[in-house]
Amino acid sequence: MVTDGRYQALFSVTDCSSVIVVDAPPTIGANLLHDIGTITSFPVTHMTYSHSHADHILAAGLIAASNPNISIIAHALTAEQLALAPDPHRPAPTTTFETSYTLTISNQTLELAYHGPNHEPGYIFIHSPHHRILMLVDVVFPGWLPFARLAEDQSVPGYILAHEQILEYDFTTFVGGHLNRVGTREDVRIQQRYVQDLYNTSVHAIGLSAEASGPLSIGKMLPPVAEANPGNSWALFRVYLGAVVEFVAEDVGTRWNDRLAGADVFGVSNAAAMVEAVRNDWGVLGPFGTAE
Known part of the structure; x- marks a missing residue:
């Protein structure tokens, strides 16, 4: 995970000369590529959008510019949201899905899933089963109260249900997309209460x-x-x-x-x-x- 204390992104290095990135917040921006470069010289070949909101993927254009052949994966509804307000800083996905999608690049796997209305249309769960990591942006804020108006979620019933959906996953590390640390299953339970x-x-x-x-x-x-x-x-x-x-x-x-x-x-x-x-x-x- 890469964080500036306010926003978070995730990346995985494969054993076949490539990197997978999840989200690219603008406040991290070019530093995300720099941080990846401190770990590996492999290019970013795949990027996943958690959802369409600019505060989490506005630096996607910078990541995409580093590799003209990059694959961008997102939910079909996220692609629709982006098409409503075209933005060169948030390139359109090259691959979309409706319910679930498994991205496997050699030794790294991300399971992407849409579980219904929540933060916004097309908002997805991102699970790394091998590493037991779950990334779900803008729902649980480990150690903190949720952002304003329950994180501006469009469906409060879906928001409440998301806590149960999170706990159905096998994970030990939770990445919530915001603030200064990762979370645990107990952090999810605390916010659920x-x-x-x-x-x-x-x-x-x-x-x-x-x-x-x-x-x-x-x-x-x-x-x-x-x-x-x-x-x-x-x-x-x-x-x-x-x-x-x-x-x-x-x-x-x-x-x-x-x-x-x-x-x-x-x-x-x-x-x-x-x-x-x-x-x-x-x-x-x-x-x-x-x-x-």
Whole structure:
């Protein structure tokens, strides 16, 4: 693994004069080729994209320029995402797949797999079975709270499920694509417990808002807002959701602020993402649910 303390890339040296690279973050950029050069003089013959986001593959053009015959492997949906916003710094994949793809170059094998909606369309798991390494970018952040809004994941249910999917793999080393170290199976379990706590607390908080009394009761909270903002439904929702998110962030923070780094930075943002997912994906609407 190569890291600058903020982003991470992976590479494998084969015994047949070639190198396989996974991702090429722009903050690492040309240093990735330099670091590979400190290990071997073999060229990079294959590169895999974990997904399309520029912050993880914007230096792919630099890697590709080092070998005009390079093969770039990605999920078909990643290729579609890149085609929507063509970028010479992120060359189009030369090989795509739908469900799984095994890349074997002599003594090195990477198993690539798509397990459904998660961070973005085409987002894949990258497994090195021989080395027992799993790379999954933008889901688990070993030792840290997830990035803002649960790492900006497009499917929070898929994001939660990903923790179980990760633990189904045989690995001892986890590469999450961010920050300053690799992870372990226990790091995955710790974040899984945090995310489940966030979900449970969000469900609880929305339930409190449906009660007749209490700090989150809309019966007490919203009438003054409606009076001050006649006919403005967005004002009502802003106050209501703001109160629920604040409650969730503070409650979860009492259990996690001293356990995961950065909880003081993204605790509120992650609570907001989970509250919205609980409402819209799981249908827990509290006082705004179906009237009986």
